[in-house]
Amino acid sequence: MSVRIDIQGLRPESVTVVPSPLAELGMALHALSEPGHHPGLQGWATGVTARMEPHLADRMSEADFLWRTTFSDLFLPYAAVPDALPAGTLAGELDQLDKLTDEQFVDTALEFTGVIAYDTRVPGLLSDPAGRRRALAVAASRGPQQVRFARRLLDDPPSVRAWLRRFLADCAGAFFDETWSRLRHQLAADARHKTELLRRKGLAEALAAVSPAVTLDETGTRITVDKLTDGHARVAADGLLLVPTSLGRPHLMVLHRYGWQPVLHYPVGSPELASPASVEELTLRMAALSHPVRMRLCRHLARSAHTTSELAQLHGLSAPEVSRHxxxxxxxxxxxxxxxxxxxxxQLDVTVVARLGSDFLEGMLR
Structure with a gap:
């Protein structure tokens, strides 16, 4: 399983490596919501949480499906804007987010429901009553807060867009501006390094430096990202964008949404993971993970809690089959x-899975 990006005709100058403060803010919110995914950030997350005002924490949980269940493409809005790159400032990238149509905004925000195809053209949720009903049903399984937000989003996109912009600006003032002031130099240095590799040694070397999971085929016309999911994208005139993240490790994400510029959102740095399990635990757990269906179930369970019926629908299985696994x-x-x-x-216990080793955990969270 993999995500493939066709790059036939891509010019070297159309590959851009650049940090994004909005993408990094999205990863900050994810790390705060799912600290088990990021053992190396526990100290940072604890400090931010301890200083956070309760009202901001409540607002964070109100829309956490944008960064907890999945990492919403709303944090990479420049990929939907023709000829655009990350603006380099949070305010500038929030302005780019404002350029998305209501249909783009709603479909992207409700990506977590899985009811709309990701890399093919399909009717948007605002114009598809059946899709709207399915999206609300999935949101209901997450709890009343999520379904209320999803209903607001479908009924009044402009008010939710204004709410989200205010929330992200408040997060910047509360904790992210300080964090970004420390991280932006590291990310800029990594972007310069990858750009120099592109210039001196070519795309294959630069992609190898991004991650061993990213490869260029022998013809130089297809990039393959080794992930426990299938997907396909094709570069257009806008080219290919590489965005480094410090807070996002170990997540290696590929934006391959239909009609958007492909983006590789890749981690830099290498925080330590927990110690390995005992031999008895390791034997039991590796035996449980030896089945390919259970591996695929774990990928979804690593990102969010799911019901048996949701997993059955996502994987084309019966509910009893899923229950057995x-x-x-x-x-x-x-x-x-x-x-x-x-x-x-x-939900997958990522703390336990971390004890199996970083290779397995990163494969699940890629």
Missing amino acids: LGVLKRAGLVTTRRRGRYVLH
Whole structure:
């Protein structure tokens, strides 16, 4: 399984490496919401959380599906704007976010529902009543707060857009401006290094430096990103964009949304992970993960809690089949469950999975 980007005809000067403060703010919100994904950031996350005003924390949970369940492409809005690059300032990139149409904004914000195709042209949720109903049903499984927000988004996109911009600006003042002032130099240095590799040694060398999971084929016409998902994109006149992240490790993400410029959002730095499990635990857990279906289930469960019926729909399986696989994972101590109203939600325990080794964890979170 992989994401493939066709780059036939791509000119070297059309490959751009540049940091993005808005993308990094999105990863900051994700790390605060899912600290288990980022063991190396626990000190930072604890400090930010301790200083955060309760009102801002409440607003953060109100729309956390934009950065917790999936990393929304709203944090990479320049990919949807013709001939645009990251503006380099948060205010400038929020202005780029304002350039998205309501349809683009809603479809991208509700990507977590999985009811709209990602890399093909399909009707938008604002014009598709059946898609709207499915999106609200999926949001309901996340809880009343999520469904209220999703309903607001579908009924009144402009007010939600204004809300999101105010929220992100408030996050900048509360904690992100200080964090960005420290990180931007590291990210700019990495961008310069990758740009120099592009100029001196070519795209293959630069992509190898981005991640061993990113390769260029022998013909130089296709990039393959090794991920537990399938996807396809084709570069257009805007070219290919590479955006480094410090807070995002270990996530290696590929924006391959239909009609948008492809983006590789790649991690720099290497925080340490937890120590390995005992031999007995390792044997049990690796046996549980030996089935390819359970590997694919883990990819979704690593990002968010899901119900059995959601997983069945996502993977084209019956609910009893999914339940059997979940039972194996739970007996191995890899999956936790909790009840929310009439829904039973399952989620991968990334702290436990981290003990299996960084290669496996990064594969799940890629």
